Amino acid sequence: xxxxxxxxxxxxxxxRAIATIAYQAALRSYGVVGMASKNVVDGIAHLLTKDPTHxxxxxxxxxxxNIDMYIIIEYGxxxxxxxxxxxxxxxxxxxxxxxxxxNEINVHVQGLRISEFES
Amino acid sequence: MxxxxxxxxxxxxVEKLRQEPxxxxxxxxxxxxxxxxxxxxxxxxxxxxxxxxxxxxxxxNMVLTMQSAYNEIKNSPERSIEKIANALAQGAxxxxxxxxxxxxSQLWRGVARALDGKDVLDGETFAKAFAVARxxxxxxxxxxxxxxxxxxxxxxxxxxxxxxxxxxxPYEILEIAVEEASASVERTPELLDVLKDAxxxxxxxxxxxxxxxxxLRFSKGMPLDTAVASVKSLSAxxxxxxxxxxxxxxxxxxxxxxxxxxxLILEQFYSDLEKMGTSIQIGEGEGMYRMHIHVPTEKRYxxxxxxxxxxxxxxxxxxNLLAQMEDIEKSSKAQPIKLTPVExxxxxxxxxxxxxxxxxxxxxxxxxxxxxxxxxMNPSTQEILQTFENLPTDRIIIxxxxxxxxxxxxxxxxxxxxxxxxxxxxxVPQGLSALLRLIPNGDFDAVVADMxxxxxxxxxxxxxxxxxxxxxxxxxxxxxxxxxxxNGKLILSTDNLTTACLAFLEKAAADDxxxxxxxxGADIQKAEVNQIADQIRETYADLEVEIQNxxxxxxQFIISIE
Numbered sequence: 182x183x184x185x186x187x188x189x190x191x192x193x194x195x196x197r198a199i200a201t202i203a204y205q206a207a208l209r210s211y212g213v214v215g216m217a218s219k220n221v222v223d224g225i226a227h228l229l230t231k232d233p234t235h236x237x238x239x240x241x242x243x244x245x246x247n248i249d250m251y252i253i254i255e256y257g258x259x260x261x262x263x264x265x266x267x268x269x270x271x272x273x274x275x276x277x278x279x280x281x282x283x284n285e286i287n288v289h290v291q292g293l294r295i296s297e298f299e300s
Numbered sequence: 301m302x303x304x305x306x307x308x309x310x311x312x313x314v315e316k317l318r319q320e321p322x323x324x325x326x327x328x329x330x331x332x333x334x335x336x337x338x339x340x341x342x343x344x345x346x347x348x349x350x351x352x353x354x355x356x357x358x359x360x361n362m363v364l365t366m367q368s369a370y371n372e373i374k375n376s377p378e379r380s381i382e383k384i385a386n387a388l389a390q391g392a393x394x395x396x397x398x399x400x401x402x403x404x405s406q407l408w409r410g411v412a413r414a415l416d417g418k419d420v421l422d423g424e425t426f427a428k429a430f431a432v433a434r435x436x437x438x439x440x441x442x443x444x445x446x447x448x449x450x451x452x453x454x455x456x457x458x459x460x461x462x463x464x465x466x467x468x469x470p471y472e473i474l475e476i477a478v479e480e481a482s483a484s485v486e487r488t489p490e491l492l493d494v495l496k497d498a499x500x501x502x503x504x505x506x507x508x509x510x511x512x513x514x515x516l517r518f519s520k521g522m523p524l525d526t527a528v529a530s531v532k533s534l535s536a537x538x539x540x541x542x543x544x545x546x547x548x549x550x551x552x553x554x555x556x557x558x559x560x561x562x563x564l565i566l567e568q569f570y571s572d573l574e575k576m577g578t579s580i581q582i583g584e585g586e587g588m589y590r591m592h593i594h595v596p597t598e599k600r601y602x603x604x605x606x607x608x609x610x611x612x613x614x615x616x617x618x619x620n621l622l623a624q625m626e627d628i629e630k631s632s633k634a635q636p637i638k639l640t641p642v643e644x645x646x647x648x649x650x651x652x653x654x655x656x657x658x659x660x661x662x663x664x665x666x667x668x669x670x671x672x673x674x675x676x677m678n679p680s681t682q683e684i685l686q687t688f689e690n691l692p693t694d695r696i697i698i699x700x701x702x703x704x705x706x707x708x709x710x711x712x713x714x715x716x717x718x719x720x721x722x723x724x725x726x727x728v729p730q731g732l733s734a735l736l737r738l739i740p741n742g743d744f745d746a747v748v749a750d751m752x753x754x755x756x757x758x759x760x761x762x763x764x765x766x767x768x769x770x771x772x773x774x775x776x777x778x779x780x781x782x783x784x785x786x787n788g789k790l791i792l793s794t795d796n797l798t799t800a801c802l803a804f805l806e807k808a809a810a811d812d813x814x815x816x817x818x819x820x821g822a823d824i825q826k827a828e829v830n831q832i833a834d835q836i837r838e839t840y841a842d843l844e845v846e847i848q849n850x851x852x853x854x855x856q857f858i859i860s861i862e
Contacts (some may be wrong), residue, residue, distance in 0.1 A: 262401060
């Protein structure tokens with residue numbers, strides 16, 4: 182579905198492009214304090230490249246788009262609510278930009294950040 | 301009792317409240333006021349929602365979150381504000397729903413943190429609570445979106461911090477917080493384009509405003525159960541309902557159609573109208589407004605003059621309600637509800653209904669005649685007989701809907717020369733369930749059999765107050781306690797209506813059904829009904845919950861599960 186053919190040529194949207202939108206949307210979502218790496222190799226790669234899609238993974242199965250989000254949540258918020266809110270926000274923003282429906286969004290909570298502070 | 305005092309009922313309430321320091325108990329009352337006021341106005345908050353996805357129903361989500369927070373403290377006798385605030389924050393966290401709910405729970409968490417080690421909430425602590433709430437809320441997101449509840453929290457924090465220079469009184473700080481919240485909410489469209497494009501303010505911010513405003517209204521002794529300015533679409537306006545609420549001295553109904561010169565500031569408009577009369581309704585469609593109000597005789601031209609000062613009037617309608625009321629009373633005695641007419645040869649259903657609301661439901665489902673009656677007012681054989689003797693058909697089915705009326709109904713069916721059968725419905729929900737199977741032109745015996753078989757399709761709950769101390773079915777009941785009957789059998793006694801409803805639903809295995817209908821009685825306030833319904837919706841998220849005004853006496857609720 183990310184290959185659209187028009188009379189004057191065709192449009193391809195790369196998974197990385199979609200991942201960037203998802204990444205931006207996730208960071209604006211309340212309760213998300215960061216994105217996480219899926220594994221060590223990704224983590225090291227991120228340190229070296231400052232990848233703008235860090236923690237957002239997009240894959241196509243046939244014509245379906247699947248997104249996996251790896252996030253870090255603020256300690257003390259209700260994880261379930263934040264996670265479903267991330268899924269909703271990402272879906273909304275990606276579908277709005279892309280104009281095609283997303284098949285599946287999986288949210289993986291990779292960690293919590295504790296930001297207790299002196300008051 | 302868990303319901304805090306109602307301010308308007310106690311003389312000297314406000315003075316007393318304001319003199320005493322805000323400890324845990326006082327704070328609990330403020331939290332209840334906040335919840336109540338938000339619940340009253342949550343439809344309005346829902347209507348502001350522009351983000352189609354991230355937060356479906358902001359108002360509902362915030363109410364549920366706040367309800368969960370309040371549940372943690374409602375039975376607590378704790379006087380320490382530290383403990384109350386912590387319990388509130390804990391409850392908000394556990395029940396956080398949607399984006400706005402999560403932010404709200406973070407705000408409460410900040411408040412709780414600011415109150416650590418405190419006994420009372422003074423002005424300085426109040427301002428600090430807002431500041432810590434703001435900091436905590438902002439910590440929860442990498443890229444805060446401005447023009448949302450976050451911005452409102454930020455604005456309140458700076459306003460109250462500044463206000464400390466002028467006053468130390470916590471209620472004055474609260475007043476400043478509410479003023480700033482209101483102003484800040486109005487500014488949200490300037491910060492967030494989606495709001496501006498849709499012509500609305502931020503819903504989460506508005507919800508937060510209602511929470512604080514509820515506290516302030518409580519401290520001023522203002523009522524919390526009438527929504528502020530709710531604007532409906534023109535087609536949704538229904539002035540017939542307003543007739544039921546005509547108050548003493550409000551003799552004229554005035555309806556004005558107008559087009560305002562400048563965008564209408566609803567709250568201002570509404571509060572100006574409130575000074576003139578009652579039963580205010582405002583409708584809007586394509587820039588045209590319709591305003592409805594009941595006013596005393598001497599003020600009947602005031603709403604018109606007032607409206608003329610802010611817009612161009614296109615149509616005015618004035619009616620003397622006293623005359624109209626007399627007409628309604630006359631006609632209502634003759635024909636209270638719209639019954640289903642029967643044609644010769646058809647099967648007519650006669651049903652017994654304990655309240656006007658339930659009678660209406662029966663009528664709308666096809667009852668040909670209705671006898672008033674219930675637990676303590678059993679109709680006689682004669683009364684039942686009279687209702688169907690004059691019907692133009694010979695085929696009669698009677699639904700007694702109460703086991704005490706069963707005998708009288710049976711007797712009526714034997715006395716009459718018509719072909720009559722009694723379906724042994726013992727409760728209202730059973731009666732409704734049976735009535736749904738009616739086929740007016742069907743075979744009599746088949747219809748009777750079918751209606752009888754429908755009795756088992758529905759579970760009935762009846763919730764009422766025990767009139768004496770007794771032990772039945774192994775349940776000990778004290779006079780004045782709330783008791784729950786499941787299909788006519790006593791299952792529980794308690795002192796809490798919500799517990800009663802939930803206990804019944806659990807006992808009846810409501811999970812296996814699809815629809816819960818609550819018929820609420822004449823002795824219970826709509827606000828309380830809504831609160832209980834919300835709790836049920838929360839517990840049984842997969843089921844549909846309907847609320848019907850049953851109007852029955854004695855029974856707070858008749859509940860049907862199908």
